[in-house]
Structure formats: C-alpha cells, structure tokens
Amino acid sequence: MAADQQNHILAFFAAMENQGGHIVRAQTPRSLIWTCRTRFPRLLLIGQSSVPLCVDALKAAIHEAKRGRDIQRYRDAWECIRIAAPSEPEAQWDEPWVANTDRQNKMDTHRLETELKGYKNNLVKESIRIGHRDLGEHLESIGDLGGAIETYTKMRPDASTQYHILDVGKHVIGILLQRRDWPSVLANVSKVVAGNADEDQKALQPYQKMVSGLAHLGSDKYYEAARCFLEVGDPLICQQHNDIASPNDVATYGGLTALASMDRAELQTRVLESSSFRNYLELEPHIRKAISMFVNGRYSACLSILESYRADYMLDIYLCQHVPLLFSQIRNKCIVQYFVPFSCVTLESMNAAFAKPGESLEAELVRMIKSGVLKARINTIDKLLVAVSTDSRIAMQTKGLETARKYEKETLERIRRMSLAAADLEVKGAAKKGLPSLGDSWMDESKRQAGAGDTAMT
Incomplete structure (x- = not known):
C-alpha cells in the first residue's frame, strides 16, 4: 500500500511539474498549523508543492474546506488528493456535504438579499450598511469574490463615520489580496489612510505598510517592498493583523527584499541598526545572521x-513565486x-567561494558579464576573472561634453523664445480677469489696420 501511494504521489508531482508548478522535494521545518484566513491556500500550496508533506497537507486542506462553506475550495483540494492519495478516506467525494452546503448557501443568500431589500425600503442608512456588510461577508465565505467586492463597495454611500469608511476599505482590500490584484490594493490602501487624522494614521501604519509591502x-x-516592511512598526500591533501577515512573515519578507535590493550601507542602517525592525529580526534569527554575513563580507x-531555507520559502503563498x-x-x-577589491581573481577561487562542489561558475559569470551586472572579462587561457577598469579621464570628458550639449540646446531654446517674443508671434491663451482674448486682439488689430488703410487712401 505504501509503495502504491508513493507511486501516486510521484505521478501527481510529475503532472504538477509539467504544468509549471514549483516542486519542493526536501524536508522543511514548516508546520501545518495556522489560525488565519489564509490557512486553506497555504495548505493547498504545500499539498501541491511539497513531496514530503503532500498527503498530510491535502488532508488538512480537505478538513479546512469542509469547515467552511466554499464548495470550490473543497473541489480544488479533492481534485489533488484523489490523484496523490486515492486510498485515503478524504479522497472520496462527499456528495451529501456538497449538496447540503450548496442548498444552505442559496438559502442564506436569498435571506440576506431579502433583508437588505427591506432595509432599503425603510431608508435607514445604518441598517443598509450592515445589510451590505453581512451579504458581502457571506458571499466572501462561499467563494463569490466578485459579488463580495461589489457588495462591499455599495457600503460606501451609507458609511457615516470614519470607522465605517475604514471598515469598507479593509473589506475591499481583503478581497483584492485574495485575487492578487496588486495595483488595486495600493490604490485602496492609499484611500483608507488618506482620510484619517494623524493619530489614526499612526495606528494604521502597520496595516498600511504590510499591505503595501505585499502589493x-x-x-x-x-x-x-523592503522599505514598507522595514517601516511596519511595533510587532504587537502587527500581531493584530495576523490574518494578512504574521510578524515572522514581515521579518522574512523585509529581510529578503532588503538583501536583494539594498546596498551594504542601507542594510547596516535601515535593517541591522533599525530600532523597530530589530524586534522582527529576533523572530527570524537566520535572516539577521544572513544580512550580518553579507555586511561583513562573508x-x-x-x-x-x-x-538552507529555500525549500521553506518555496512553500509561502506570497513568497514562492519570487524566490528564484x-x-x-x-x-x-x-x-x-x-x-x-580585486583587479583579477582566479576562477578556481571563485568556484571555491560560490560554486557547488564539482561545478564551475564560468557559465554564470558569462551571463552576468553579458547582462552588465559584472564589469569584468574572463581570461580563458590563464583562468582569470579580470576587472574592466574605466578610464576616469574619458569618463570626465564624456560628462563634460554631455553637459556642454545640454547647455547649447537650452541656450538655443531660450534664443528662439526671445525671438518669438520680439516678433510678437506668441500664442496667448484666453482672456482672464477682464483682459481681451486672442480673438478680440485679432479683431482689434484688423480694425486698426483697416482704419489705417482708409486714412492712407484719403
């Protein structure tokens, strides 16, 4: 039985790999315990990506889906587990649960729509807002994200306080995060924060920075993204928004994006010496150690x-696509x-520092040189990586010539402008504050010239 299950798992991951999925074959320290609303997509991702955790994650995803009311989630998890582990009890389609859940979803949708219609007839704004919120939350729970975001948007005209507007914004952003609509996430989080007082904006900073960082x-x-994650603030306040990202996630996302995009000086000042982000790094000490190693030249x-943590990162719903x-x-x-620091380095020493045992770094160095990332050339005879030194005199002369060309172009534009003004060929705009318009000036000039012609004939 174990051999058959292993064969099914291998066939399942072969199919996933053919579809372009990221497959993790190594053991990872990641657990399968979450309490936030992202629990199901995290479990499904692990079930579709991790060979060692596949069956356990898919079984947990089945149970998580059946705790909710989203039939499509159950179908997605079942489609995976029936291929990966057909002998498991969870691989049997639960038609009674599907039928009962579908019937209950339709009944609740009809009831909430009827209640909302009654609230609209009574013209009570607060009841209408609550009716839209309840219907939106119901549609979100059953997987109708398009209907949910439309219903949440209809709450805005009936939002009478700043708290209500904030509630609408958070509901909409929650849907957009699930749909991975990153431009809309940034637009909406700006609207949510813009309308609040300074004290409220300070309280909303962790939420704003986390959402903006994910977008x-x-x-x-x-x-x-690194700048946003580094400015999240107090981890205790961040813990209140655990349904979006945990403090451990903030430490991981912020550390990796900073390490990929910031230079040594910024890493030292903005990450290692940051009084606020230091608290996050304590939650993920390996991130702090990796950044310290880079700053110290190791x-x-x-x-x-x-x-050593690549496999773990590949199982994160926000990070997996960006790990490579x-x-x-x-x-x-x-x-x-x-x-x-070097003018030339032997390829042997480069291989010892960065290549895997028995492999060469030469092909990677060639790609870096062609892309312009590395300013060097490879001496294949002596097996050296030689730095390409730039002539500072040529660089200075080039910069001087470019400055002269810009000055010449600007001077010509100024002379042309002065000539147009002197020849009275400027195109002026419409009249403002009682001044004659361009058409009036033209008519006055025509009349003046016509009068001058009559006087000459007389």
Whole structure:
C-alpha cells in the first residue's frame, strides 16, 4: 500500500511539474498549523508543492474546506488528493456535504438579499450598511469574490463615520489580496489612510505598510517592498493583523527584499541598526545572521544560510513565486561585492567561494558579464576573472561634453523664445480677469489696420 501511494504521489508531482508548478522535494521545518484566513491556500500550496508533506497537507486542506462553506475550495483540494492519495478516506467525494452546503448557501443568500431589500425600503442608512456588510461577508465565505467586492463597495454611500469608511476599505482590500490584484490594493490602501487624522494614521501604519509591502512584492518592486516592511512598526500591533501577515512573515519578507535590493550601507542602517525592525529580526534569527554575513563580507556563508531555507520559502503563498529571482539577485550582489577589491581573481577561487562542489561558475559569470551586472572579462587561457577598469579621464570628458550639449540646446531654446517674443508671434491663451482674448486682439488689430488703410487712401 505504501509503495502504491508513493507511486501516486510521484505521478501527481510529475503532472504538477509539467504544468509549471514549483516542486519542493526536501524536508522543511514548516508546520501545518495556522489560525488565519489564509490557512486553506497555504495548505493547498504545500499539498501541491511539497513531496514530503503532500498527503498530510491535502488532508488538512480537505478538513479546512469542509469547515467552511466554499464548495470550490473543497473541489480544488479533492481534485489533488484523489490523484496523490486515492486510498485515503478524504479522497472520496462527499456528495451529501456538497449538496447540503450548496442548498444552505442559496438559502442564506436569498435571506440576506431579502433583508437588505427591506432595509432599503425603510431608508435607514445604518441598517443598509450592515445589510451590505453581512451579504458581502457571506458571499466572501462561499467563494463569490466578485459579488463580495461589489457588495462591499455599495457600503460606501451609507458609511457615516470614519470607522465605517475604514471598515469598507479593509473589506475591499481583503478581497483584492485574495485575487492578487496588486495595483488595486495600493490604490485602496492609499484611500483608507488618506482620510484619517494623524493619530489614526499612526495606528494604521502597520496595516498600511504590510499591505503595501505585499502589493509591491507581488509587483516585483523589491526595493519599495523592503522599505514598507522595514517601516511596519511595533510587532504587537502587527500581531493584530495576523490574518494578512504574521510578524515572522514581515521579518522574512523585509529581510529578503532588503538583501536583494539594498546596498551594504542601507542594510547596516535601515535593517541591522533599525530600532523597530530589530524586534522582527529576533523572530527570524537566520535572516539577521544572513544580512550580518553579507555586511561583513562573508558572502558564501550568507548564501549558505539562505539556501538552507529555500525549500521553506518555496512553500509561502506570497513568497514562492519570487524566490528564484530574489535568490538570483542576492547571489549576483555577493559575487559582485566579492570581486570589487580585486583587479583579477582566479576562477578556481571563485568556484571555491560560490560554486557547488564539482561545478564551475564560468557559465554564470558569462551571463552576468553579458547582462552588465559584472564589469569584468574572463581570461580563458590563464583562468582569470579580470576587472574592466574605466578610464576616469574619458569618463570626465564624456560628462563634460554631455553637459556642454545640454547647455547649447537650452541656450538655443531660450534664443528662439526671445525671438518669438520680439516678433510678437506668441500664442496667448484666453482672456482672464477682464483682459481681451486672442480673438478680440485679432479683431482689434484688423480694425486698426483697416482704419489705417482708409486714412492712407484719403
């Protein structure tokens, strides 16, 4: 039985890999215990990606789906487990639960819509707002995200206090996060914060920075994401928004994006010496250690620490798509910084520092040189990586010529403008504050010229 199940799991992951999924075959320290609303998508991702945790995660995803009312979630988890572990009890389709849940969902939708219609007939704004909120939460719970966000949006005209407006914004942002609509997330979080007083904005800072950081991360803007995560603030307040990201997540996301996008000086001042972010780094000490290694020039140790946690990062719902690019950028930075003090380095020493045992770094160095990341050339005869030195005199002369060309262009534009003004060829706008318009000036000029012509004929 165990051999058959193993064969099913291997076939399942072969199919997932053919579809472009990220497969994690190594053991990871990640647990399957969450209490936030992202529990199901996290479990489903682990079930679809982790070979060792596949069956346990999919079984937990089935139970989590049946605790809720979203039939599509149950269907997604069942489609996976019936292929990966068909002998498990959870792999049997639970038709009675599906039928009962579907019937109950329709009954509750009809009831809430009827109540909302009654509230609208009574014209009580607070009741209408609560009716829209209850209907939106119900639609969200059954998986109708499009209907939920439309219903939440209808709460805005009936929101009478700043708290109500904030409640609407948070509901809408929650849906947009689930739909991964990152531009809309940024637009809405700006609206939520803009209308609040300074004290309220300070209290909302952890929420704003976390949501903005996730949106920038999803948009591949790692520097902006790092700045947002580094400014989240007090971890105790961050804990209140655990349904979006936990303090451990903030430490991981902020540390990795900062390491990929910031230079050594910024890492030292904004990350390691930050009084607020230091509390987050204590939750993930390996992130703090990796950043310290990079700042201190121990690049191979930094990369080794991160590689040991790569499998864990690949099972995070927000981070998994960005791990290859983030790790590539961090690795490129380490190689470049390692090479900065030297005019030439042997390929043997580069391989010893960065390559895997028995492999060569030459192909990777060629790619970095072609992309412009590494300013060097490879001496294949002597097996050296030689720095390409820039001639400072040529650089200074080039900059001087560029400045002269810009000055010449600006001077010509100014002379042309002065000539147009002197020839009275300026195109003026419409009249303001009693001044004649362009059409009136033209008519007056025509009349003046016509009068001058009559006088000449006389």
